[in-house]
Amino acid sequence: MDKNRKRVQLLGLIVFIVLLALVPVMTRDPYYLDILIRIAFYIALGAGIWLVMSMGLITSAHAAFVGIGAYTSALLVMNLGWSFWVAIIAAGLMAALVALVIGFPVLRLSGVYFVIVTLAFGEVMRLLWIGWEGLTKGAPGIRGIPAPNTISLPGLPDIVFASANASYYYLMFVIALVTMLVIYRLSRSRIGLTLRSIEQAAILAQHSGISIMNYRILAFVVACFFAGVAGSFYAHYFRFISPEAESFILHGSLYMIVYVVVGGAGSIAGPVVGPFILIPIAEALRSFREYLPIVYGAILIVVVMFMPEGLVNLPQRLFGLTRLLGQRGRPR
């Protein structure tokens, strides 16, 4: 019965991915492609936050790592003439490096203190981007960031990146897919299971001789690597970055946390469900966008209070789908 359920889930997932891959075939409208690109962007970021949350920690600095990736990539391409395709990896590595450096001291801290320090770190980064004008051009930001280099493969038409076109869509789609895949595998591996057991029984885990710190650092570094990669995409998609970009500052980090929690922090599907629900809501409220945080805040509080496993569990809750899928017993 568990096998059947898993088969259905896998089938559903494959259909879902195929449908998403076919979107640019069905529409070329940049409006819709842009929305889906943004959803994919937040899925990639949510996966990282989800991974950190599975350790029992909440990072309020994820947006800062997006910014680190964005600035690294933009500067490498514009100042050193690197190809975007190399810069995007370098951006991820830079974010990972910074995560490694601050991870060592900071991941020792528990819950609240970790949130506070990551918050402070995020603010320090923002002030750094404003203050280090020689490097980052300061508050006005960097304009005219080039699009990703055209890919020319023999025998195939060139893959060109322009406005919100299919190439950008597939790029972000692939980034999100790879991010989810890696983080999912990590969470199912021995490392991931250990991290979750740490969250539940830290003392026992410690006495088992498991190197908690190493696993925590690894998870944090991986999460931040993908944040950096997403940041690089951001820079070359929007082609303008600044220290006040919402995706680089605390506000962005808070939104990213909202997407994951509303989607459901207990399941890998949570970081996917969250943006798919909340970003269309943001679009629907476009003319009332000052009220959007109120809506998000209210949804967040309602979910945490009445549906803490997140909206990912909504079908099961409403329609008893668990029985439909042949699962015995109650869902945990």
Add this chain to the structure above:
Amino acid sequence: MTLQLFVQVVLNALMLGLTLVLISLGLSIIFGIMHIVNFAHGEVYMLGAYGSWLFMDRLTLPGPTLVRYFEALVITIILIAALGWILERGFFRAFRGKILQAFIVSLGFILIFQAGALAIFGVSQKSSSSPFPGVIHIGGAVLSTERVAVILFCIAFIVALNLFIQKAKAGQAMRAVAQDTDSASLQGININGISSLCMVIGCGLAGLAGCLLGPVFYVDPYIGATPVVKAFAAIILGGMGSIPGTILGGLVIGFVESFGSTYLGAELGVMLIFIILILVLLIRPRGLLGHG
């Protein structure tokens, strides 16, 4: 560096430090005693600042300016304290002991309060008028009357709070709960009541600080973002669970911010505070005067 500049910087430091002490004491009571992680504490401060603008400038209350100032102060504190009560009773009580969930709930409130203030008051910065205009001269130094008034108010409230915690029964109950919730409960102390009281006092203090600073700085929906981090910095620097520690921490941060901003520039000044926070957490997590 002239004497005049130095005096200004010190005055500023005292004012920033003491108002931060108010906010931090509020946070210390909420977080240190009841372990409620309310990150929206800064937004409570922001609402207090709007209170001062609303009741001093937007509406016309009876009486001359000085009387209106006190009216605004009292009304704002009562409203903010009531908000604190609602937050505790309706939301945070359900998450007692579940720190991360409480934090996420407070995240929701940050979003709601910020956008709510934006929707109601608009994005343009406001400033409220002060009943203490001008300057006073003391021994050759020129001091802004408003800043001196704020400093005096802060000292008065800090002393009053200390007296309350030391002498009043409710205050002693709070200290008992801070030491050991279970023993306190066994002695018949109503934990729920203390929880509400802590939130009411804590938010009241933050609202008071906002109201006092309304005439000094501008007011907009986002002024609450940094004070909460500085307040945590003050509590952690001074030492968790220690009131003298929080006062010391707040003053140190105030001085760092004032001197840092004046001599290193605004960004570096704030950065310095964050760096101090990070360093304290890493090197000496129990702070200057904290217990274990």
